[in-house]
Amino acid sequence: MRIATWNVNSIRTRYGRVVDWLVRNDVDVLAMQEIKCKPEQFPVEAFEQAGYQLEIHGLNQWNGVAFASKHEMTEVSRGFDAMPGFGKPIKGQEAVQGEGPNGLPLEARALGVTVGDLRLWSLYVPNGRGLEDPHFSYKLAWLEALRTNTEAWLAEDPELPLALMGDWNIAPFDADMGDPSFTPGVSTHVSAEERAMFASFAPSVSDVVRPIVPEGYTFWDYKAGRFPKNEGMRIDFIMGSEAFADAVTGASIDRDERKGDAPSDHVPVVCDVDPSLFGGTFEDEYDRPMVF
DNA sequence: ATGCCATCAGAATGATGA
Numbered sequence: 001m002r003i004a005t006w007n008v009n010s011i012r013t014r015y016g017r018v019v020d021w022l023v024r025n026d027v028d029v030l031a032m033q034e035i036k037c038k039p040e041q042f043p044v045e046a047f048e049q050a051g052y053q054l055e056i057h058g059l060n061q062w063n064g065v066a067f068a069s070k071h072e073m074t075e076v077s078r079g080f081d082a083m084p085g086f087g088k089p090i091k092g093q094e095a096v097q098g099e100g101p102n103g104l105p106l107e108a109r110a111l112g113v114t115v116g117d118l119r120l121w122s123l124y125v126p127n128g129r130g131l132e133d134p135h136f137s138y139k140l141a142w143l144e145a146l147r148t149n150t151e152a153w154l155a156e157d158p159e160l161p162l163a164l165m166g167d168w169n170i171a172p173f174d175a176d177m178g179d180p181s182f183t184p185g186v187s188t189h190v191s192a193e194e195r196a197m198f199a200s201f202a203p204s205v206s207d208v209v210r211p212i213v214p215e216g217y218t219f220w221d222y223k224a225g226r227f228p229k230n231e232g233m234r235i236d237f238i239m240g241s242e243a244f245a246d247a248v249t250g251a252s253i254d255r256d257e258r259k260g261d262a263p264s265d266h267v268p269v270v271c272d273v274d275p276s277l278f279g280g281t282f283e284d285e286y287d288r289p290m291v292f
Numbered sequence: 293a294t295g296c297c298a299t300c301a302g303a304a305t306g307a308t309g310a
Binding site: 009010012013034036037060061062127128129167169179181182187188189219221222223224225233235262265 | 295296297298299300301307308309310
């Protein structure tokens with residue numbers, strides 16, 4: 001079973017490339033970030049014609065997360081418990097977003113679904129903007145709330161095959177930062193606070209791709225020829241619980257998707273899991289031969 | 293110091309991104 005995450009940077013601009021990639025690679029479940037649209041604006045037909053169902057969480061032209069899956073998705077969660085908001089205090093039209101425990105508007109950055117025995121999240125971690133910016137403390141608070149939830153989910157079911165997939169907007173190690181415009185001690189994505197926060201997700205979840213793909217970036221800025229110079233960053237991760245990690249049989253970062261016409265600035269990160277290692281009914285349900 | 297390039301909304305001398 002093939003599972004992937006991809007910050008698509010506008011699904012309306014990119015859906016042709018995304019659906020083509022899904023079909024070519026026989027992907028079962030894709031977590032998308034930065035769809036940059038509301039559900040009614042999402043190009044659902046292109047996905048459905050290719051055999052994919054969709055779950056979409058989009059509030060406006062910013063952020064937005066979604067899942068495309070060949071298999072039924074249940075227990076859909078938009079956001080997580082005590083997720084903080086950001087922006088100007090709720091008033092008028094913004095009230096449709098709801099508000100976080102800090103009284104600020106919620107953003108479309110987290111979507112959870114259950115597929116078989118798997119619990120999967122598509123996550124778009126706040127950027128941070130600058131170390132002194134209010135967006136930076138939002139980023140850390142948002143991640144702390146996510147970690148608290150993660151620990152609670154696994155306390156309730158230590159055997160849960162859980163994956164937190166998405167754009168984490170953190171380069172956890174020095175080798176993950178190849179963009180010279182990011183300065184240690186000055187820039188977001190490489191600060192000690194962000195790296196400590198990322199590290200604090202252990203031992204609940206761990207990066208299931210890095211052991212198999214030790215090197216490589218997942219993002220290259222459009223500006224300044226970052227891709228041809230290979231000045232990228234590794235910031236997109238599939239973080240799996242122990243039960244999930246134990247079932248991983250392969251992984252890849254599809255660097256080629258940064259090439260060609262109108263690419264996203266991020267590329268897909270992929271892992272393969274063996275459903276039989278989860279037990280339960282998952283194997284029976286998904287190892288059935290395809291019938292056309 | 294800034295733009296670099298890309299996206300969206302809507303008409304900005306914009307906002308956001310990482």
